[in-house]
Amino acid sequence: MPEQPEQQAPPVQRLRIRYAKRGRLRFTSHRDFSRAFERAIFRARVPMAYSSGFNPHPRISYAGAAPTGSASEAEYLEIGLAEAQDPAAVRAALEEALPDGLDVIEVVESAGGALADRLEASHWLVDLEATPEASATAVEAFLAAEEVLVQRMTKKGLREFDCRAAVVRLAAEPRDAGSRLDLVLRHGVPSVRPDDVLAGLAAAGGLETEGAPLLTRLAQGPLDPATGEIGDPLRG
Known part of the structure; x- marks a missing residue:
């Protein structure tokens, strides 16, 4: 044996x-x-x-x-x-x-x-080398769309999916060297990442950026569907 x-x-x-x-x-x-x-x-x-x-x-x-x-x-x-x-x-x-x-x-x-x-959504800041006006215009077009299709290479090959449905909140604001996106993303399948949203902004609103964006996750946790706020996953 x-x-x-x-x-x-x-x-x-x-x-x-x-x-x-x-x-x-x-x-x-x-x-x-x-x-x-x-x-x-x-x-x-x-x-x-x-x-x-x-x-x-x-x-x-x-x-x-x-x-x-x-x-x-x-x-x-x-x-x-x-x-x-x-x-x-x-x-x-x-x-x-x-x-x-x-x-x-x-x-x-x-x-x-x-x-x-308990990790239902994430709050991201995305710093871009793009003018605040171009970012705001792209955000407006993106939010007005019912669906925004993007593509990403995965382990199973190139995949197309909707990145609009996962966006709970999205706003653009100016910063010293360009613009900043304030983004709340709902977790789900397929998983939508901030770079997918950037691809969606290019597709829906023609946003063009220079250089690599700086992505910072501020929070992730349970999502309040009424307010779009993210709670603390270590509590409750």
């Missing part, structure tokens, strides 16, 4: 973590971040729970990761621990172990349910 893998005990505590990607660390891919985080867990001596099977791995669940190249103040993950810990102590230890630019903002005990289910 083949040898059976060791069965690990279930976690005794689950912690939810909010962290930020800032500065040059916004170019960290999700894979690179997960490696850096696991190394930080080890250096910080956090007593992780492990999965069962022939290749046990630490119980870490990632949710709603921002695209590579995006800055973010609202990235989330959940860890399972083999021993109960003070969340504040875990935050301090991880903050010390992670590189500057990957910054732990908050650690709380899990309130139950799936963390991913």
